[in-house]
Amino acid sequence: ETGVTQTPRHLVMGMTNKKSLKCEQHLGHNAMYWYKQSAKKPLELMFVYNFKEQTENNSVPSRFSPECPNSSHLFLHLHTLQPEDSALYLCASSQGQGVKPQHFGDGTRLSIL
Amino acid sequence: GENVEQHPSTLSVQEGDSAVIKCTYSDSASNYFPWYKQELGKRPQLIIDIRSNVGEKKDQRIAVTLNKTAKHFSLHITETQPEDSAVYFCAANTNSNTGKLIFGQGTTLQVKP
Numbered sequence: 001e002t003g004v005t006q007t008p009r010h011l012v013m014g015m016t017n018k019k020s021l022k023c024e025q026h027l028g029h030n031a032m033y034w035y036k037q038s039a040k041k042p043l044e045l046m047f048v049y050n051f052k053e054q055t056e057n058n059s060v061p062s063r064f065s066p067e068c069p070n071s072s073h074l075f076l077h078l079h080t081l082q083p084e085d086s087a088l089y090l091c092a093s094s095q096g097q098g099v100k101p102q103h104f105g106d107g108t109r110l111s112i113l
Numbered sequence: 114g115e116n117v118e119q120h121p122s123t124l125s126v127q128e129g130d131s132a133v134i135k136c137t138y139s140d141s142a143s144n145y146f147p148w149y150k151q152e153l154g155k156r157p158q159l160i161i162d163i164r165s166n167v168g169e170k171k172d173q174r175i176a177v178t179l180n181k182t183a184k185h186f187s188l189h190i191t192e193t194q195p196e197d198s199a200v201y202f203c204a205a206n207t208n209s210n211t212g213k214l215i216f217g218q219g220t221t222l223q224v225k226p
Contacts, residue, residue, distance in 0.1 A: 004156075031212060033212070041218070042117070042202070042215075042216040042217060042218050042219065043157070043202065043204075043214075043216040044216075045213055045214060045215075048211050048212060048213065050211070050212075055210070055211045056211040056212075056213050058213070090156070090157070094212060096212075097210060097211050097212040098145075098206075098210060098211075098212055099144060099145035099164060099206060099212075100212060101147060101159050101162060102147070102159070102212065102214065103159065104149075104156040104157045104158070105156060106155065106156045107156065
């Protein structure tokens with residue numbers, strides 16, 4: 001299944017680097033999500049976009065900056081990250097917001113040195 | 114704040130036995146409850162979901178029950194197979210407008226052949 005594609009799959013960066021994560025969905029959905037998955041913690045919602053507009057920011061630090069240029073693409077720009085930001089970052093999409101099934105990508109495994 | 118509690122954290126069953134995972138939620142406005150299966154190194158995959166207007170839903174060997182009064186819902190897997198081994202996550206929505214999901218902590222299911 002390649003409905004939601006994330007790149008890169010793995011990323012190692014220093015705390016002073018700037019990098020971006022990319023998500024693309026081929027399902028014709030119009031809502032997209034960023035989640036953080038850390039070891040021994042539940043999946044945490046970070047951001048929600050619907051028709052390119054941000055509708056949810058779950059108190060995420062400003063060192064994470066999302067961008068949604070259209071309904072098919074979602075980016076997460078990273079700068080000045082901390083070691084505790086090391087995690088699996090998952091993108092998801094759904095056909096509309098609300099009570100709609102969310103479909104996940106394979107994630108980007110991020111390691112901060 | 115809103116939260117979802119999931120139990121047990123680990124579950125080991127013999128092949129052919131049934132497995133039950135339970136979740137409780139705190140937001141009485143929640144009306145959508147998906148279950149995800151995540152195999153090691155793979156994306157979370159939606160296996161079944163239920164909306165608050167029904168009390169039970171079944172799909173082959175998988176069933177979910179919902180008790181709105183008690184604010185808990187459960188996943189039932191019958192005739193378990195080794196390929197059912199994975200981490201299972203429950204979730205509940207907290208904002209019908211944005212699709213925000215709160216996830217449980219996950220249950221690691223091991224099915225022994």
